[in-house]
Amino acid sequence: MPAKNPNKKARWSAAEKAAASTKGPKKPYHRGQKPADDAPRGAKRPVRAAEDRPRRVRKDGAEDQGQRRWERREDTRPGGFRSDDRRSDDRRGGFRSDDRRDGGFRSDDRRGGGFRSDDRRGGGFRSDDRRSDDRRGGGFRSDDRRTDDRRGGGFRSDDRRGGGFRSDDRRGGGFRSDDRRADDRRGGFRSDDRRTDDRRGGFRSDDRRTDDRRGGGFRSDDRRGGSREGFRRGPRDERQGYRPRFDREQTSQDHHQDAEAERMEADSWVSAARTTTTEPVTVAEDNGFAALGLPERLVERLAREGISSPFPIQEATIPDALAGKDVLGRGQTGSGKTLAFGLPTIARLAGERSKPRRPRALVLVPTRELAMQVSDSLEPLVHVAGLRHKLVAGGLSYTGQIAALDKGVDLLIATPGRLVDLLDREAVILDSIEVTILDEADHMADMGFVPAVTRVLDEVPEGGQRLLFSATLDKGVDTLVQRYLVDPVTHSTNDATASVDTMEHHILVIDPQHKKVITAEVANREGRTVVFCRTKLGADRVALQLRESGVRAAALHGGLTQGARNKVLGAFRTGRIPVLVATDVAARGIHVDDVSVVLQADPPADHKDYLHRAGRTARAGERGTVVTLALPHQRKMMERMATDAGLEARPVKAAPGDEVLEAAGAAPVSGVPIDEADFRKLLDPRPARRHGGTGGPRGARTGGQYRGGGQRRGPRHG
DNA sequence: AAAAAAT
Numbered sequence: 001m002p003a004k005n006p007n008k009k010a011r012w013s014a015a016e017k018a019a020a021s022t023k024g025p026k027k028p029y030h031r032g033q034k035p036a037d038d039a040p041r042g043a044k045r046p047v048r049a050a051e052d053r054p055r056r057v058r059k060d061g062a063e064d065q066g067q068r069r070w071e072r073r074e075d076t077r078p079g080g081f082r083s084d085d086r087r088s089d090d091r092r093g094g095f096r097s098d099d100r101r102d103g104g105f106r107s108d109d110r111r112g113g114g115f116r117s118d119d120r121r122g123g124g125f126r127s128d129d130r131r132s133d134d135r136r137g138g139g140f141r142s143d144d145r146r147t148d149d150r151r152g153g154g155f156r157s158d159d160r161r162g163g164g165f166r167s168d169d170r171r172g173g174g175f176r177s178d179d180r181r182a183d184d185r186r187g188g189f190r191s192d193d194r195r196t197d198d199r200r201g202g203f204r205s206d207d208r209r210t211d212d213r214r215g216g217g218f219r220s221d222d223r224r225g226g227s228r229e230g231f232r233r234g235p236r237d238e239r240q241g242y243r244p245r246f247d248r249e250q251t252s253q254d255h256h257q258d259a260e261a262e263r264m265e266a267d268s269w270v271s272a273a274r275t276t277t278t279e280p281v282t283v284a285e286d287n288g289f290a291a292l293g294l295p296e297r298l299v300e301r302l303a304r305e306g307i308s309s310p311f312p313i314q315e316a317t318i319p320d321a322l323a324g325k326d327v328l329g330r331g332q333t334g335s336g337k338t339l340a341f342g343l344p345t346i347a348r349l350a351g352e353r354s355k356p357r358r359p360r361a362l363v364l365v366p367t368r369e370l371a372m373q374v375s376d377s378l379e380p381l382v383h384v385a386g387l388r389h390k391l392v393a394g395g396l397s398y399t400g401q402i403a404a405l406d407k408g409v410d411l412l413i414a415t416p417g418r419l420v421d422l423l424d425r426e427a428v429i430l431d432s433i434e435v436t437i438l439d440e441a442d443h444m445a446d447m448g449f450v451p452a453v454t455r456v457l458d459e460v461p462e463g464g465q466r467l468l469f470s471a472t473l474d475k476g477v478d479t480l481v482q483r484y485l486v487d488p489v490t491h492s493t494n495d496a497t498a499s500v501d502t503m504e505h506h507i508l509v510i511d512p513q514h515k516k517v518i519t520a521e522v523a524n525r526e527g528r529t530v531v532f533c534r535t536k537l538g539a540d541r542v543a544l545q546l547r548e549s550g551v552r553a554a555a556l557h558g559g560l561t562q563g564a565r566n567k568v569l570g571a572f573r574t575g576r577i578p579v580l581v582a583t584d585v586a587a588r589g590i591h592v593d594d595v596s597v598v599l600q601a602d603p604p605a606d607h608k609d610y611l612h613r614a615g616r617t618a619r620a621g622e623r624g625t626v627v628t629l630a631l632p633h634q635r636k637m638m639e640r641m642a643t644d645a646g647l648e649a650r651p652v653k654a655a656p657g658d659e660v661l662e663a664a665g666a667a668p669v670s671g672v673p674i675d676e677a678d679f680r681k682l683l684d685p686r687p688a689r690r691h692g693g694t695g696g697p698r699g700a701r702t703g704g705q706y707r708g709g710g711q712r713r714g715p716r717h718g
Numbered sequence: 719a720a721a722a723a724a725t
Binding site: 366367368393394395415416417418419420421443444446447448449452534535536538557558583584585587605 | 719720721722723724725
């Protein structure tokens with residue numbers, strides 16, 4: 001074996017490959033240093049002479065030469081340059097009126113294409129050009145493309161967006177949604193002030209979109225809906241000289257957004273954001289959160305959202321967490337974990353401020369989407385407590401994250417990959433962390449993040465508080481628990497892993513030839529149903545079969561374009577299509593309220609998958625039924641799985657017409673196939689803009705702006 | 719088999 005792997009060698013023939021690999025030391029460019037010319041990472045692109053650099057013109061007419069970011073940052077910060085000020089101010093809401101002034105600078109950079117490349121490589125504009133050229137030979141165009149990719153035209157950002165499929169659509173070729181999505185969305189660097197304002201000032205359409213993005217089935221959406229209203233009135237805002245530009249009322253300027261908003265509304269499945277009172281709220285005497293010993297400000301802030309009774313996991317966890325104990329919490333998303341760890345952490349941090357680059361609390365979450373959810377749900381509370389938080393995750397600009405860290409962040413919310421990256425860059429130092437939270441630890445373990453998590457936790461000082469949340473506790477998680485938790489108090493929403501009381505389980509052993517009809521009958525019921533299949537192909541097939549039987553169903557899997565996924569989810573959430581046939585892409589992380597039945601047309605691979613799939617229903621206290629179809633040869637496996645998952649249910653033989661099926665809500669199907677053209681309309685109910693066949697330039701423009709264009713690619717049916 | 723995380 002010594003003469004191993006010639007292939008690999010051939011592939012890696014060039015020395016610069018090695019140099020270009022992640023192995024190279026990263027330069028802590030946040031400190032305003034330009035990597036040395038021979039630096040392995042930074043030196044990839046030669047530096048063009050200043051006069052060769054592309055020039056852009058700022059709004060005010062001055063030229064921006066696309067300076068290197070190192071200089072820019074270094075130079076500007078002490079001078080009170082806006083970039084930094086703005087960033088941090090943003091979070092407090094004190095900046096908007098001034099956006100315009102640097103719209104010319106930053107936003108132009110960004111819009112100019114490849115601003116991220118700027119950020120990331122520090123190479124400024126020119127290097128970006130170069131690389132684009134290299135890659136695609138397309139110069140200009142490719143640059144655009146890359147920008148898009150990076151922003152989540154690319155699929156990796158899916159998750160982050162999660163529910164946010166809409167944003168993707170809207171963005172089309174656009175950049176702004178990314179801005180919003182990124183946590184710098186508060187950075188307000190877009191030249192389009194309104195948009196920024198919208199978001200923070202509580203412009204309705206934007207709220208809604210934001211909710212969407214978050215996949216908001218989660219309760220916190222509701223809170224968030226109105227939260228901006230709340231925190232922008234906080235004392236900090238006043239201190240920062242916050243001046244509202246727009247009220248909740250829309251101005252005529254906003255008509256464009258308004259139109260967009262209407263379209264969004266059609267898609268919005270968050271029916272109505274909970275109304276947030278801006279009046280002073282009296283905290284009721286029996287307020288459950290107050291009883292847990294939380295600071296009044298937080299309790300009051302929650303009450304303002306109408307949140308006054310803690311969920312079980314919150315009730316169980318918060319007192320211990322407040323007492324500084326390590327906590328091991330079992331509970332799925334939707335059980336209120338975020339507040340369970342968020343509230344005590346914020347309470348503990350309040351009253352002090354972190355030093356630059358040294359956050360005092362860290363929340364580690366497996367996916368970007370989740371990170372956003374956590375960040376967004378905690379936002380109002382963080383503000384009320386006078387703290388600063390930051391979301392740090394992949395796919396987002398480094399600049400905002402680094403700048404915020406430089407400025408000081410109290411509560412850092414991160415996905416493992418990016419956090420490790422930032423650690424390498426010394427953009428963040430974890431030696432002041434007092435509270436560490438691992439959310440969805442099992443998920444992280446499943447995704448192979450244990451090394452990253454270990455790396456991070458090893459940098460966190462010992463003796464700090466650790467909170468670990470996980471839906472299941474198996475090997476990977478146990479390793480983390482053993483290693484990092486000291487004498488933890490264990491809390492579960494319920495002892496049996498699966499079981500929310502409100503969840504009913506049926507495991508049906510069926511004849512193969514009955515599968516189709518049983519699937520259709522179970523799916524054909526009132527309310528929303530998620531059908532799980534093992535493969536993408538299977539999902540497509542089952543969805544088609546359902547439609548042939550007269551059930552409005554659409555497939556969702558990782559093989560679809562982002563745009564297509566958006567449409568499917570949008571249609572599902574609004575109820576236009578009540579049945580979602582999905583692979584495990586939807587098993588985790590996608591939150592949709594009001595799913596009353598989960599039907600597993602193919603059994604899950606293991607009990608963990610079972611629990612995650614099941615977790616799509618019975619969310620937040622609602623009732624839900626989980627029906628699993630097993631073929632006779634899968635019976636044994638299902639028995640074992642049921643045991644492992646802590647279910648009482650056992651496989652039961654079933655055939656069409658059986659009572660068991662009715663108990664699961666099965667209803668006979670019409671048998672009248674759904675017309676494919678109608679189905680398309682259900683998926684995307686606003687094809688009005690495109691009558692013109694392949695679409696002229698105008699159609700292309702309008703369409704592309706809001707919709708990913710998945711549909712227009714295909715031939716038009718009907 | 720599918721999905722996810724840094725580029």
